[in-house]
Amino acid sequence: MHIEKDLVAAAATPLVLGILAEGESYGYAILKRVTDMSGGRLQWTDGMLYPLLHRLERLGYVSSAWGSSDTGRRRKHYAITPTGREVLVERQAQWAVVAAALQQVWHSVQTPPAVAEGWA
């Protein structure tokens, strides 16, 4: 299933913040977590994660520190900040509203399958 670019972009910030709320992490692990959680259906261009992380850092939602991986490579770790947690709560509320509204929309547009096939 292909998910529209704008939708992926809108979901990116709360997803990343949510994953970091579980604990400190780094780029590749964050992406893997997103893939796991969406069953592989939510796909990002890998490279785009980093400008996003930098933006979140500039806004003060996450902090970063250079550490090293098990094999001794330089690796940048990100952690959520208190501001980030506040933003996450806020986003959660916003998405709840959107999801609830959508839920009602889905309910009201439940049309007989026969008609839908007729359109196709």
Add this chain to the structure above:
Amino acid sequence: MTTHTELEVQIDQWRAYVRRHRAISTADVDEMEDHLRERVADLVATGLDDQEAFLVAVRRMGSLDAVSREFASEHSDRLWKQLVLVPDQADDARRSWRELAVVLALALGAGATVRIGLGILDEDVMTRTVGLLVLPFLGAYLAWKRQLTARVLGVLAVPYAVLALVLALYPFGSAGTTLVLAAVHAPVALWALVGVAYVGGRWRSDAHRMDFARFTGELAVYLTLLALGGAVLVGLTAGVVDLAGMDIEPAIENWILPFAVPGALVVAAWLVEAKQDVVENIAPVLTRVFTPLTLVMLLVLLAVLTTAGGLVDADRGLLILMDAILVLVLGLLLYSVSARDPLARPGLFDGLLLALLGAALAVDAVALTAMLTRIAEFGFSANKVAALGLNVLLLVHLVGAAVLLLAFLRGRRPFDALSRWQTRFLPVYAVWAAVVVVVFPPVFGFE
């Protein structure tokens, strides 16, 4: 690990490719490389070979142009090359702080030397020795930076000592012309010594001499900018202090300028060294702007000189002006050459340069004929010989450059021949300056 050599090579190439995007910093590349390697490792674990895994991982990284655009919108400042005088990394930082300390100490030392000189030397002596007092500090910075060997330092010390002895001990007549000539020419000879320090003693190398020419141009630009900034600060301070009913002028004259001007020279040299690979060089840019304008100026001068029907007051003032014009043309030529890709094909700008050279030579020829008749009438003086000698040197230099440039435009000689001619001629000026300082005073009786 041998099986992964190819992968390592590919990752290196990928890094180099990513680095070409200016909005992506080295740290970002490190971060993305870590990502790439993790992805490759995971893919290899699922049964792909290195080659396949690398290709898939790079593909998943996405279009680097798009990623770079994202980085650019997040870090727009990065598109302006950043000048890092003191980097964050611990090792580099310590070295940079030490360099800053050395620079500031030398700048203060230069200022203090001039201040003391003003206090104990009389004005005549001070005028002719100011270069001797200040330039060793600049030389010391370069010597420290280049870690000059004792041998090179010795080579530098001998001519310096000779110049110092000559300037200090010659019985110059007060306000005589040979004194003024020596005072004007000594800095040129000293500057050549700075050049030897700059190139770390390898002054025979054309490429190094060209580097020193670039350094000189950038230094002049930086000094001008520092002077402008300094003038604004001093002006504002003076304005406020003046309102408070105090006179700041003695402080400016006796303390601020003696410290600020020599200090600025050392600091400017440090800035040029530090920003070398950060900012585009500015002197060649100015050259591009002023070459056409200078050509127009020379054509106007040529028209004026030829239609005026003989120069009424053809005195040494004219000769000095001509020298100044030729030096300007030479500067334009030198910096055009310094910034040109030697392998590029002849272009419009090269033609423009040739026109500039032609116009300059024509103007000089007209002025020189007028002067020679006057000199024949009134005989030689130290001033005239000095101005004429410089004029001849400049003529030889520019004619040679014009011939080589023409040959290049016609595809007969490589551009490199012109740039080698340029840099090889430079030491001649230093030798001439030394001759004016050392030989002229006794020949013309210290008048």
